[in-house]
Amino acid sequence: MPTQSVDPRTGEPFGPVLEDTSLASLDEVVRAAGQAADGWADVTAAMRSTALGTIADRLDAAADELVPLADRETGLGGPRLTGELARTTFQLRMFATAVEQGAIDRALLDPEVAGPPPAGHPELRRMLVPVGPVAVYGASNFPFAFSVPGGDTASALAAGCPVVVKAHPAHPQTSAATGALVAAALESAGAPAGTFGIVHGYDAGRQLVQHPSIRAAAFTGSYAGGRALFDLAVGRPDPIPFYGELGSVNPVVVTPGAAAQGVSLAVGYVDSLTLGTGQFCTNPGLLLVPAGSGLTELVAAEAAAREPGVMLHAGVADLFRSNVSRLEALPGVRTLVDSSDSVVPGAHSGPVVLAASARTAREHPELLRTECFGPGAVVVEYGSAEEMAGLLDQLEGCLVATVHGSETEPLAATVVRRLGRLAGRVVWNGWPTGVAVAAGQQHGGPHPATTNSLHTSVGTAAMARFLRPVAYQSVPAAFF
Amino acid sequence: MPTQSVDPRTGEPFGPVLEDTSLASLDEVVRAAGQAADGWADVTAAMRSTALGTIADRLDAAADELVPLADRETGLGGPRLTGELARTTFQLRMFATAVEQGAIDRALLDPEVAGPPPAGHPELRRMLVPVGPVAVYGASNFPFAFSVPGGDTASALAAGCPVVVKAHPAHPQTSAATGALVAAALESAGAPAGTFGIVHGYDAGRQLVQHPSIRAAAFTGSYAGGRALFDLAVGRPDPIPFYGELGSVNPVVVTPGAAAQGVSLAVGYVDSLTLGTGQFCTNPGLLLVPAGSGLTELVAAEAAAREPGVMLHAGVADLFRSNVSRLEALPGVRTLVDSSDSVVPGAHSGPVVLAASARTAREHPELLRTECFGPGAVVVEYGSAEEMAGLLDQLEGCLVATVHGSETEPLAATVVRRLGRLAGRVVWNGWPTGVAVAAGQQHGGPHPATTNSLHTSVGTAAMARFLRPVAYQSVPAAFF
Numbered sequence A, B: 001m002p003t004q005s006v007d008p009r010t011g012e013p014f015g016p017v018l019e020d021t022s023l024a025s026l027d028e029v030v031r032a033a034g035q036a037a038d039g040w041a042d043v044t045a046a047m048r049s050t051a052l053g054t055i056a057d058r059l060d061a062a063a064d065e066l067v068p069l070a071d072r073e074t075g076l077g078g079p080r081l082t083g084e085l086a087r088t089t090f091q092l093r094m095f096a097t098a099v100e101q102g103a104i105d106r107a108l109l110d111p112e113v114a115g116p117p118p119a120g121h122p123e124l125r126r127m128l129v130p131v132g133p134v135a136v137y138g139a140s141n142f143p144f145a146f147s148v149p150g151g152d153t154a155s156a157l158a159a160g161c162p163v164v165v166k167a168h169p170a171h172p173q174t175s176a177a178t179g180a181l182v183a184a185a186l187e188s189a190g191a192p193a194g195t196f197g198i199v200h201g202y203d204a205g206r207q208l209v210q211h212p213s214i215r216a217a218a219f220t221g222s223y224a225g226g227r228a229l230f231d232l233a234v235g236r237p238d239p240i241p242f243y244g245e246l247g248s249v250n251p252v253v254v255t256p257g258a259a260a261q262g263v264s265l266a267v268g269y270v271d272s273l274t275l276g277t278g279q280f281c282t283n284p285g286l287l288l289v290p291a292g293s294g295l296t297e298l299v300a301a302e303a304a305a306r307e308p309g310v311m312l313h314a315g316v317a318d319l320f321r322s323n324v325s326r327l328e329a330l331p332g333v334r335t336l337v338d339s340s341d342s343v344v345p346g347a348h349s350g351p352v353v354l355a356a357s358a359r360t361a362r363e364h365p366e367l368l369r370t371e372c373f374g375p376g377a378v379v380v381e382y383g384s385a386e387e388m389a390g391l392l393d394q395l396e397g398c399l400v401a402t403v404h405g406s407e408t409e410p411l412a413a414t415v416v417r418r419l420g421r422l423a424g425r426v427v428w429n430g431w432p433t434g435v436a437v438a439a440g441q442q443h444g445g446p447h448p449a450t451t452n453s454l455h456t457s458v459g460t461a462a463m464a465r466f467l468r469p470v471a472y473q474s475v476p477a478a479f480f
Helices: A023-042 A045-061 A063-074 A078-100 A153-160 A174-187 A201-210 A223-234 A265-277 A297-304 A315-328 A357-363 A385-395 A408-419 A461-466 B023-042 B043-062 B063-074 B078-100 B149-157 B174-188 B202-210 B223-235 B263-278 B295-304 B314-328 B359-361 B385-396 B410-420 B460-466
Strands: A003-007 A012-018 A108-110 A122-128 A134-139 A165-167 A196-199 A216-220 A242-245 A251-254 A284-290 A332-336 A351-358 A377-384 A398-403 A423-426 A465-471 B004-006 B011-019 B109-110 B124-130 B134-137 B163-166 B195-201 B216-220 B244-246 B251-254 B286-290 B334-338 B352-357 B376-382 B398-404 B425-429 B465-473
Touching: A003 A174, A003 B223, A012 A174, A023 A165, A023 A196, A023 A201, A045 A063, A045 A153, A045 A174, A063 A078, A063 A174, A063 A423, A078 A461, A122 A423, A134 A153, A134 A201, A153 A165, A153 A216, A165 A201, A165 B109, A165 B124, A174 A196, A174 A377, A174 B465, A196 A201, A196 A385, A201 A223, A216 A223, A216 A461, A223 A242, A223 A398, A223 B063, A223 B223, A251 A385, A265 A297, A265 A377, A284 A297, A297 A332, A315 A332, A315 A351, A315 A377, A351 A357, A357 A377, A357 A423, A385 A408, A398 A408, A398 B460, A461 A465, A461 B149, A465 B410, B004 B063, B011 B174, B023 B124, B023 B163, B023 B195, B043 B063, B043 B078, B043 B149, B043 B174, B063 B078, B063 B174, B063 B425, B078 B149, B078 B460, B134 B149, B134 B174, B134 B202, B134 B314, B149 B216, B149 B460, B163 B202, B163 B334, B174 B195, B195 B202, B202 B223, B202 B460, B216 B223, B216 B460, B223 B244, B251 B263, B251 B385, B251 B410, B263 B295, B286 B295, B295 B334, B295 B352, B314 B352, B314 B376, B352 B359, B359 B376, B359 B385, B376 B385, B385 B410, B398 B410, B460 B465
Parallel strands: A134 A165, A134 A216, A165 A196, A216 A242, A251 A284, A251 A398, A284 A377, A351 A377, A398 A423, A423 B465, A465 B425, B134 B163, B134 B216, B163 B195, B216 B244, B251 B286, B251 B398, B286 B376, B352 B376, B398 B425
Antiparallel strands: A003 A012, A108 A122, A122 A465, A332 A351, B004 B011, B109 B124, B124 B465, B334 B352
16 A cells, blocks of 8 residues: 655654555566676675765765654654764764775685595685675664664675665655665665665565565564564575564663662663653663662652653554553553653653562563563562562563663672573663664574574674675685 | 384394383473573583583594494494594584684673764673574484584584484484483583483474474474474574575586596596485585586496495485486486496495486476485586576575686686585585585585575584674673
């Protein structure tokens, strides 16, 4: 069905009505990507690096048009989107630098060892080659950094793979504008025709991951959507890797040694919880605090004082309210704050704070496992270190886990170690929102946070998802 | 159903009848692995390294019992199995050394960068943690090196993961003997109880990959078996990585510049083709030669002179014959040698050489894509470089591709590059059988060769399949 932009602040549609990509057009776009694959794989590192830099430059130059457009489609606000666009172009330039410095072309040269096997062996030159065309599924909550010109596209292009993006229907005009800009930048940098393409529509999204020319897929979004596409990717006659970042309940554990920080901890937590109206995959929706520390009440008081914020679209706001309602209905759950049913027109929501004892959470583990995408907190109070450990045993995999503790407290080190078994990232005395684009980053985590916990979608290592090793045995050096 | 060893040289069963592992016993074994996971992950590198070395030492010490037992079950012969056992213990010691040298404990420390994002960021310490219990499915054709104490088990244990092996029914006694030895070695080295387990039976194999405590699986075997287990692994409520090495048709391309080598090339090829009665996943079953070079006839003459060899079991011999018959029946295919229907009792087969023109192969691409597991060659004659390139375009992914050419021949470099897009390993002027256990190795390749072409099952990098990165953000160094 055709897509039109909707202003989430008013609920009013605006701008052109965009038709879905037909199966024939999709096939044309993906075939073109397939035909571009060898050429884009073979360009020099300098040229590929320049092309990535050109995309970044053109995005920066178009900021004055792109930011207001994205703001009207997402309601995320000018300052946030200006920062997000800067992050997006920083990310493109990080990959450009990595490519230029030989991150991909570098070979592991294992020299010949004379003598019979198993110790003796011929020369082996282990190198990386791009896997081929990559399907990228943009997310609604980052119209730049996790959408058309975002980290998945940048890392796949850097790895030498053509990209076909499935645009997110919540920001179709921003997707089309950034898509046209990426395509033009690549063309001007001399990339083969077909190196970048974009498709629109639900059916096109399902067809894309099943197209024979697509060799890998990257997705950021909901569990249901990601799992459906994952099932299609692995159900192919030739299964392909599907890197899905899905839902995540990100726990924050406050140890007894940190609980005395009181108000400052509560303010920091609520700041992180309500940032971007809570619409981050790293949102700290679960808070474990010592019973009797008073933190629950401080968090509730702080949250109650915050204004409602705009949400990405009506569907996100509705899903948030329905998830919150389901948890509120559980016996033993106390609703301390619920501003989810905002009276403001359009898609808005204020904070929600629910509280429960460790015993209630044990009896109803959905309290520990339901992602309420939005500014919603479940605060669980534990009575002892054993009770806290019991809660951690009930948690599912997550993108990021946070510990607030004291460095001299033995329990704190234990909790950090325990959370390292559960999460892709562990934050100490900080907040999980804000994912640094850096070589040391790991933005991933065990299921259900992602479909492949060995990889990251943020940071230099994100390229590894689209590179395959080849061992060249005794091949003359002159051939490389 | 119960399993009994069969001597493939005679077809006679021998030794004890082994019962399948019941669902209750399997659950007990896998739960024990789950309970061992944290303990085995937390042992020091020195202790884990010592444990791997102890397994190697005990296998070497038991060679006089293990080799004859494996020989009677597989028919692979004493010299080959002595070499395979040496390879297996070499492999265990290679992982022991890697662990001791910090291959796993090494962190990527990305220091704090002052200033606001996107450039500024907190300290990130990227480390590797084991994924948890691993299911290993042993292969029939390597009763040591790709079975109970083989590369999958060694690399998973090295990564800090408990292992539960599904024993291959074609060598049940060797599996039980090596399994008991691995378990005892780990126990004596102080590994937690449950770090290693073994199960038997078809149903147990299917249940194993679906057990909630299993976090990854590694498989070497047939396409059908591997795909069935892959489908179970990715169909779980919580999908797990499945590293399957499945079928592979491994092409050998002889360029015009190498064709003049004549007899020596034909002898080398037939040696590789018939090694171990052709029962290698790296067997060079497809040979592309210049039309009119006479190589087809030289290969046929050489193959016709070879004696039949024993095969692993009747099922392998039957499948080889039926695959060969299917290709022989295609119009345009010439049967130059067919000694597959050996009159020798037990499971035996002699070489097969089929020949076809490039045109026939284009019309019947199954000639290029059917793995005849055994000593069977399809020789395809090409008339020009373009015709050869057209054949390469029809090939599917493979473990290893080989080029015989001249270093000064431009076509040779082109073919090497083209095959790098298709294969996990490219061999120059050598033969694909014999996979070196080394840091530079890549034993994998695009589908259908494997279910995950980003990883290798041989060489130091095999550990990466069972390690997951975690970024520790601003966590005190004292906690590590």
